[in-house]
Amino acid sequence: MxxxxxxxxxxxxxxxxxxxxxxxxxxxxxxxxxxxxxxxxxxxxxxxxxxxxxxxxxxxxxxxxxxxxxxxxxxxxxxxxxxxxxxxxxxxxxxxxxxxxxxxxxxxxxxxxxxxxxxRYLEPPHIVLRKGLIAGVEYPLLAQHMAEYMSRTLFYTSLLYTTTTEHKRAVTEFCGNADMIRHTGQVVFSDPYKVSQYNRWTSPYLDRDAEAVRQDNFLKLEVAQLKSMFCERAQALIHGDLHTGSVMATQVSTQVIDPEFAFYGPMGFDMGAFLGNLILSFFAQDGHANQGNDRKAHKKWILRTIEETWNLFYQKFMALWNENKDGPGEAHLPTIYNNTDVLQLVQANFMGDLFHDSLGFGAAKMIRRIVGVAHVEDFESIYDASKRADCERKALNFAKMLMKERRKFTSTTEVVLAIQEVDS
Amino acid sequence: MxxxxxxxxxxxxxxxxxxxxxxxxxxxxxxxxxxxxxxxxxxxxxxxxxxxxxxxxxxxxxxxxxxxxxxxxxxxxxxxxxxxxxxxxxxxxxxxxxxxxxxxxxxxxxxxxxxxxxxRYLEPPHIVLRKGLIAGVEYPLLAQHMAEYMSRTLFYTSLLYTTTTEHKRAVTEFCGNADMIRHTGQVVFSDPYKVSQYNRWTSPYLDRDAEAVRQDNFLKLEVAQLKSMFCERAQALIHGDLHTGSVMATQVSTQVIDPEFAFYGPMGFDMGAFLGNLILSFFAQDGHANQGNDRKAHKKWILRTIEETWNLFYQKFMALWNENKDGPGEAHLPTIYNNTDVLQLVQANFMGDLFHDSLGFGAAKMIRRIVGVAHVEDFESIYDASKRADCERKALNFAKMLMKERRKFTSTTEVVLAIQEVDS
The missing domain is CATH 3.30.200.20 (Phosphorylase Kinase; domain 1)
Incomplete structure (x- = not known):
């Protein structure tokens, strides 16, 4: 190179x-x-x-x-x-x-x-995952591949695997991407919660919903914490923009592109971006249903993919951790975390925090796609504005609940149940 | 310069x-x-x-x-x-x-x-604060001055006052101090919890206490979280070594020296270092008591100083925040945090987290001074080893409890009550 x-x-x-x-x-x-x-x-x-x-x-x-x-x-x-x-x-x-x-x-x-x-040119039949999801295509290996990608990129660039010295060096390099970090901070964690010339939403249907976001003090409290974590916590080299438009997929291949927002940030920002965009896709499906395809099977597949992405990630991430527990990482020295009980305590705590971070960031990424500057094709391609607004409102309400209540969830199974409840 | x-x-x-x-x-x-x-x-x-x-x-x-x-x-x-x-x-x-x-x-x-x-040469009667505390000297302005120092240095270098761009630039500069950060990470968060050639303690009196630290899984869980925060969270330009040996004092002057461990880290690490070292000083007093001076009044003054340092810091930090809420800081934009209710919610949350971080880091700094490489003169100058060990054991047990239970405390008044309970 x-x-x-x-x-x-x-x-x-x-x-x-x-x-x-x-x-x-x-x-x-x-x-x-x-x-x-x-x-x-x-x-x-x-x-x-x-x-x-x-x-x-x-x-x-x-x-x-x-x-x-x-x-x-x-x-x-x-x-x-x-x-x-x-x-x-x-x-x-x-x-x-x-x-x-x-x-x-x-x-x-x-x-x-x-x-x-x-x-590399990602040749046909690779298409942008978001477009595939809108078209109702199922990707049987998607959860496994994304779990593989996230577990490996996040684990190996964190202090679970690297030394403090190498970590600080790498953090320093990617601090140079400050303009992009500032941009994300603004469009994800700030603009949707205030009046901004760039914000838009399906008007007039969602006028009151957008206003409610701008007046929700408890939501603003949560988003303040998430923004601080995004700006301050150099946990791993994250992709920084891991929505379904940053993935090219076929039935057998999954390729992650466009990491121009990459920096050392919280791991949950990547996992949240991906899960949040799957949830957006789920809520958009009713807008794409027609007599030929009610999208019910596709919706079930999306929910299964949400569950499997986290569960497989969890398995793979833990496997990497266990394989490398005597490795160079300085977060948990093997001479200290030297028995199964303490390692399990630390791992459960770490994964629990990461899960809640992921739900919080996922919710933030959903909200900004409905009332912020950049929208998603999943909703934008629903031409009937009233129908689109109904889909968006469900997604928005779910995201608001998820951000505020994220610490109460202990598994993606519970998250999926909550999605189904809003959808029914 | x-x-x-x-x-x-x-x-x-x-x-x-x-x-x-x-x-x-x-x-x-x-x-x-x-x-x-x-x-x-x-x-x-x-x-x-x-x-x-x-x-x-x-x-x-x-x-x-x-x-x-x-x-x-x-x-x-x-x-x-x-x-x-x-x-x-x-x-x-x-x-x-x-x-x-x-x-x-x-x-x-x-x-x-x-x-x-x-x-600048800090002329007599400036002496190292730690030595003054050992000698039983009271410093009536100490809490006020340290609260002033910490509130101003931490507030103005955080995202509460700086832009994301300036913050990342400054974080980058101080990432260069990686060797010192790695050193602190090792001696504060790792060595005391494992067998290390550099560790020492008042032997044989504290042999079982030191071993108990190395076998305490719940303590290791907490210290893992604190180490992650120390290594990953670039919250403000912290002094990085703010114990009572880094302060020169007289009755009217308080000067903070030796910030060679400075970097962008969690604010609570500075507050914790200072409070933790005051608590160490408190528990050392019985070892310095004699017929002429039972040190009871001095102990009361130390406890009052602990309370006042946090309380005055809280007041000054909040005053800076309120004065600068329309300033350049990008953490909480005034167009979002635009009513008293939401600002109070965010501030209460922020200060609560900072308080718990401070207690956790303070406890870590106490533990490492009793069973780690570098000890404090407060204890070292108690020549009767058995008496010294009694003082150190009380401090160690208090620190272990504080690290594990820190989230249950809501004020320094409660912390002081807990100290008095251990001491009685």
Whole structure:
């Protein structure tokens, strides 16, 4: 992986034409296309909320080029956002990829000055998981793969596995992604709870619901605690934006992309993002039901996936912990945590806290997608606004309850029962 | 403040003679001595556990020179410790000094290559607070001054006052003090709970007590949580070693020195260190009682000081918060926390958590001073080992209870009652 020095002058936004010239002049990219730019097929994919993403397919190879621009693509130059995020995305892809190569696409090339990543093209039938969920597709291996990805990336980058010295070094590096952290802090934990020009919701149906969020003192108390934990707690190298739009999936493959918000933060923020977005998908299903498909089976599958994701994560994470209890991690030295009883006490406590953190962050991620700036296609693609608002309201009420009552839940089975209660 | 570039070759340990040459060649130091090194009185003060400290007094001025060596002075070259700590000490003195000039000595000069700080000499009758407490001296302004110091340094460096961006920048800088953080993590949260060559205690009296600490699973569970918080939570720029040996006091002046362990950590670690060391001092008093002075009045004063330190801190911290609620801090935006009810909810929650953190960290700091590597003069100066062990056992048992039960306490009045119960 080649890393050039950042250079203000060295940056120029590419288009489909200059991209080909760039590839031609960049050996590691050219090699992936069989050494020639003849017969290239280049397509810019408009999905990206933030970046330009080009799919490049040649007769004997393919790749994706992702370039960050110094603002948020979907909003425009009025909302600047550092293009340095490409550096942190490349770094996180590399680190997480080493820890979990099965579920992270390979990086071929990184150009710091150009804020440009060349990486594996996730070929069809890979599609964005969110779109698959909206279409009613089931992914039998999703829970297992996501549990694998989260357990490995979070465990190995935490003090359960690393030394204090290495941990502080890595924390320092990712503190550099401060602009992105600040952005998340604002759109997830602040904007939805105040009047903001960027907030929107399904109006007029949810006008009173949005106002109720802005006037709910107990909700604001909880979100203050979650924001503090998000800003202060460097627990592990988290993806930082692990919703269902950051996952590409097929029936047999699950690939996690877009870690440009990566930093050392609380583990529960990743688990919460994923579970929260599955719950959003669940509540959106009634809006997609029709005479041909009442979506009941799909809803059941989503609930099962929520349960299994946490349960498998729990198993895998604990297995990693037990395998590595005599490893380099300085959180629990083997000479202190030297009997089964104390290790089980510590593990139960750790996992219980992580579960509650995950529910809290999951709830925050749900709320912000209904009354904050960035919405999810799960709801947005329900064209009947009244029907959409009904789905969103159920999700919002569930999320508010979950954030406030999260400490009362002891398992995802209980969470699923609570979802079904709201849904019935 | 002049900061030279660090340079391996530039470092040479000074002695009393070369020190004078150094001062002569360093204008900001020379100026503080009236422009001449004639009639200098130089004295190395052996108090320092870690560093060489020279008091330099001239007819028309004075200063202190502190030089860090690349190992722990009191242990020797067998325990290396980065001399970079001088950089972080100077930085913390400067930042805390700006926030609370009344209680932090002024830095005149910092030489990075030499790991050398030139600073204000705290002239007699300033003595180390710990020594004053052992001697039975009361300090009527101590609680007020320490509350002032802690409230200002902790509030202004937290997200209650700073922006996310500035906070991450500052966190990054102090992550560089990783060696010192790792050292604290080891000696406070690990060594006392395992067999370690450096641990010691009043043997044979406390042999079973020390073993009981190493076998107490519930204590190990609590200390694991405290260690995680210490390593992961970048809440504010803490002093990092705020025991009663890091304070110089007179009846009217209180000066906090030696922040070489400073980093962005949990606020409760500072408050806990100070309160925990006052409690140690309390339990040591019976060992210093004699026919002329039963120390009863002094013990009462210590308990009052514990109560007042927290209570005044609470008042001052809340006053700063209320004054600055519309300030730059991004933890609780005024547009969200926009009514008295919600602000009070958030503040009560924050201060409750900080109180429990302080008790937990305070207990950890007490335990490590009785069965860990570094002991306190409060106990060490009780020459009758059996009497010393009795005092230490009471303190140890109280600390164990406090760590496990800390969440049940709601005020320092309750803590003081619990101390009196153990003492009776």
């Amino acid at each position: 080649e890393i050039s020095t950042p250079d203000g002058d060295g940056f120029r936004p590419l288009d489909e034409k200059s991209l080909v010239e760039y590839i031609k002049a960049t050996p590691p990219l050219l090699a992936k296309l069989g050494g020639t730019v003849d017969n290239l097929h280049v397509k810019e994919v408009g999905d990206g909320n933030l970046n330009f993403v080009y799919i490049v397919v040649a007769p004997s190879g393919s790749l994706v080029i992702k370039q960050a621009l110094p603002y948020i693509r979907s909003i425009g130059e009025s909302w600047p956002m550092t293009k340095e995020r490409a550096y942190f995305e490349a770094a996180a892809l590399r680190i997480h990829g080493r820890l979990c190569p099965a579920h992270v696409p390979q990086v071929y090339h990184f150009d710091h000055a150009m804020s440009l990543i060349g990486m | 002049e900061i030279s570039t660090p340079d391996g070759d530039g470092f040479r340990p000074l002695d009393e003679k070369s020190l004078v040459e150094y001062i002569k060649a360093t204008p900001p130091l020379l100026a503080k001595l009236g422009g001449t090194v004639d009639n200098l009185h130089v004295k190395e003060v052996g108090d320092g556990n870690l560093n060489f400290v020279y008091i330099v007094v001239a007819p028309s001025g004075s200063l202190v020179i502190k030089q860090a060596l690349p190992y722990i002075r009191s242990i020797g070259e067998s325990w290396p410790m980065t001399k970079e700590r001088a950089y972080f000490e100077a930085a913390a003195l400067r930042i805390h000094g700006r926030l609370c000039p009344a209680h932090v000595p002024q830095v005149y000069h910092f030489d990075h290559a030499m790991s050398l700080i030139g600073m």
